[in-house]
Amino acid sequence: MTQELFLLPGDGIGTEIMAEVEKLIAHLNASGKTDFSTDSGLVGGCAYDAHGEAISDADMEKALGADAVIFGAVGGAKWDGVPYEKRPEAGLLRLRKDLQLFANLRPAIVYPALADASSLKRELVEGLDILIVRELTGGVYFGEPKEITDLGNGQKRAVDTQVYETYEIDRICRVAFDLARTRSNLVHSADKKNVMKSGVLWDEVARQVAADYRDVKFEHILADNAAMQLVRNPKQFDVIVTDNLFGDILSDAAAMLTGSLGMLPSASLGAPDPDTGKRKALYEPVHGSAPDIAGKGLANPIAMIASFAMAMRYSFNMVELADEIESAIAAVLGGGLRTGDIMQEGCKQVSTEEMGAAIVAEIG
Numbered sequence: 001m002t003q004e005l006f007l008l009p010g011d012g013i014g015t016e017i018m019a020e021v022e023k024l025i026a027h028l029n030a031s032g033k034t035d036f037s038t039d040s041g042l043v044g045g046c047a048y049d050a051h052g053e054a055i056s057d058a059d060m061e062k063a064l065g066a067d068a069v070i071f072g073a074v075g076g077a078k079w080d081g082v083p084y085e086k087r088p089e090a091g092l093l094r095l096r097k098d099l100q101l102f103a104n105l106r107p108a109i110v111y112p113a114l115a116d117a118s119s120l121k122r123e124l125v126e127g128l129d130i131l132i133v134r135e136l137t138g139g140v141y142f143g144e145p146k147e148i149t150d151l152g153n154g155q156k157r158a159v160d161t162q163v164y165e166t167y168e169i170d171r172i173c174r175v176a177f178d179l180a181r182t183r184s185n186l187v188h189s190a191d192k193k194n195v196m197k198s199g200v201l202w203d204e205v206a207r208q209v210a211a212d213y214r215d216v217k218f219e220h221i222l223a224d225n226a227a228m229q230l231v232r233n234p235k236q237f238d239v240i241v242t243d244n245l246f247g248d249i250l251s252d253a254a255a256m257l258t259g260s261l262g263m264l265p266s267a268s269l270g271a272p273d274p275d276t277g278k279r280k281a282l283y284e285p286v287h288g289s290a291p292d293i294a295g296k297g298l299a300n301p302i303a304m305i306a307s308f309a310m311a312m313r314y315s316f317n318m319v320e321l322a323d324e325i326e327s328a329i330a331a332v333l334g335g336g337l338r339t340g341d342i343m344q345e346g347c348k349q350v351s352t353e354e355m356g357a358a359i360v361a362e363i364g
């Protein structure tokens with residue numbers, strides 16, 4: 001059955017790295033491994049230039065109808081002055097909101113060839129493969145009240161509200177446990193139950209969910225300890241599930257264990273459709289539009305291609321193909337090809353296109 005991908009390259013290097021994914025899709029379709037149809041739209045600054053919005057209603061409809069959305073990156077100095085609600089990032093926020101993408105998956109994988117690029121010692125990170133599952137639509141970034149009030153005595157008072165309801169914790173924990181079953185069967189749930197009521201509820205619900213997954217080992221960890229353990233001994237983790245704020249911080253810390261922004265993929269998933277079981281999903285590299293290198297053929301397409309591999313794994317259950325794409329990336333790196341951002345002594349520097357072509361050639 002033909003499956004529909006909606007491609008949103010965006011701005012800056014977004015178009016260059018998406019071009020490499022398009023070549024990969026063409027190759028996979030031609031070799032009979034997949035049967036994807038693709039459509040493309042505008043998001044971010046380019047959409048603002050074309051429609052006066054960071055994403056048009058027509059493209060939002062297409063995103064809602066697609067089997068998966070593949071997103072590049074948005075933003076650039078050109079749009080610094082546009083109204084706040086029309087800024088490039090508003091396109092991504094609308095996609096997350098309208099597709100109800102509550103689960104953000106950020107893997108941190110250290111390819112053997114890049115173990116020396118990490119800020120930690122090789123032996124601590126070599127072979128690292130962890131997954132941070134971050135709640136994306138609730139918590140302190142969205143809770144009300146959220147305000148700054150003038151107290152009239154030369155002082156102001158700022159309030160953000162950390163708020164979670166049972167169903168929000170339950171559904172993100174179930175995503176984490178389901179994913180752990182496809183990996184190493186271990187979930188750490190990170191919260192601050194020692195000082196926060198939302199942490200007490202988080203832990204209570206996480207333990208209830210854990211009881212439904214007796215085959216998966218469950219560990220509680222305080223979020224500050226999780227940060228410490230990530231830089232002390234990251235290989236002790238498999239899946240870490242946590243709230244929006246702690247997930248934001250812990251996933252950035254985990255990301256840097258791998259050495260380069262140009263290597264980091266991500267997925268954002270919604271709830272399964274009650275009839276079909278299919279989830280809405282958006283796949284994107286963690287990095288931005290890198291205006292400093294845009295248009296120069298310098299961008300590393302690996303984060304984008306690895307995001308596409310995540311789509312194969314999580315939206316289409318094509319686990320073998322996802323493994324094959326990830327192995328191809330590892331093989332190309334093992335063969336010594338590097339884009340500028342991950343260049344090492346003794347390796348060969350290649351362009352965005354050359355890196356993309358080498359990965360496709362490796363897939364065969």
Ligand code: NAD
Nearest residue numbers: 073074075076261262287288289290291292293299300341
């Ligand atoms: P950035 O991630 O775009 O770039 C940070 C640094 O990393 C730059 O030096 C860049 O050249 C390098 N880099 C990033 N991706 C790379 C890749 N694939 N290959 C090689 N080098 C790479 O972050 P920034 O410079 O802070 O932001 C630039 C623009 O991107 C801003 O407008 C920002 O708002 C936007 N942004 C968008 C997203 C998104 O679309 N999800 C995320 C972050 C930032």
